[in-house]
Structures are given as C-alpha cells and as structure tokens.
Amino acid sequence: MSLEPDADEVDRIILKALANGPRTPYSDIAERLAREGHEMSSEGVRHRVSKLLDRTSIFFLLEPEEHEWEIVRLAITVTDDAEAKSTALDRISEMPFWLVTRGVGTYDIYAVATAATNSRVDELVSQVRELDVVADVEQSIETSRDTNVDDYLSAGQRE
Numbered sequence: 001m002s003l004e005p006d007a008d009e010v011d012r013i014i015l016k017a018l019a020n021g022p023r024t025p026y027s028d029i030a031e032r033l034a035r036e037g038h039e040m041s042s043e044g045v046r047h048r049v050s051k052l053l054d055r056t057s058i059f060f061l062l063e064p065e066e067h068e069w070e071i072v073r074l075a076i077t078v079t080d081d082a083e084a085k086s087t088a089l090d091r092i093s094e095m096p097f098w099l100v101t102r103g104v105g106t107y108d109i110y111a112v113a114t115a116a117t118n119s120r121v122d123e124l125v126s127q128v129r130e131l132d133v134v135a136d137v138e139q140s141i142e143t144s145r146d147t148n149v150d151d152y153l154s155a156g157q158r159e
Helices: 009-020 026-035 042-055 084-093 118-129 149-153
Strands: 070-078 099-102 109-115 134-142
Touching: 009 026, 009 042, 026 042, 070 084, 070 118, 084 099, 084 109, 109 118, 118 134
Parallel strands: none
Antiparallel strands: 070 109, 070 134, 099 109
16 A cells, blocks of 8 residues: 555544554544544544545455465566566466565565465465566565554655
8 A cells, every 4th residue: 555645644544543443433533533633523534534445455464473374475587578577467467476566676576475385385486487587586485574554654754
C-alpha cells in the first residue's frame, strides 16, 4: 500500500486504527480522531475508509512463527533482452506467488509465495530459474518478522 501525496494525517490515523484492529467501529475511530484534534463523524470516517479502500491494496501477512508454512521471497534479475522484465513479470504472475512486483534497483522482479514445505519452495525457485528471461534468482525463507505500522504509515514524514 502506498500513501499518495494527497493522503493526510486523518487518513494515516484511520489506517493505523484499522491496522491495529480491523473491526474497530467507525465511532471509536471518530473518537480517536477527536482526541488528536480532527473532528469527524462516524459517517465521515466511513466515507474516508471507503475512499482509502479504493486507493490501497489490502493483504494479510501471516506471522512466520504462528504457522507451519514457509514464506519465500525471491529477488529476480532478468536478462538484458528488451522485453525480459515484462515477460518475467507476466510468467511469474501466473505462478502461485501472492505478490509479484517489478521495479528498478539491484534486482528486477520481487516475488513472495507461501509454501507448505521446503521442497515446494525448491520447486517454485526452480520454476522461476527455468524461465529463459531469468538471469539470477536469490531467495530467502522468512523465519521471523518485526512489523511497525507507525513507521510504515509515516513514510516520507521524517526529517
């Protein structure tokens, strides 16, 4: 989820409240907003939440310590072919990865999957490596995580 420049402090407060308690009543969020100097009715909160949901991607991240499944993250570098990034993104998106992104940096494609076993992780990595447009695949299996929603939602707000 990326907070666009037009996301304001009210949006951040609403998102933090929902991240900490997805079933938080709008009336409770309105009270929290009032405590922080922003007057808004429950209906106003409902309207803001609706607009936020239209602009965000919501997905659930299982804590690695809380289940038997493996969370595998791949950093993929593609060949120098002009269409390699697009081709890789399309092909990997057809595989059982729940997040596939394309960007600019030290690798070209980032993909995340959840797998029942380490052998299934190996199969997924092999499938990606076998693509003719893939030059390199680095992988990691997540074993623990520290998530700080305040840092995530305040990105770009620090000096």
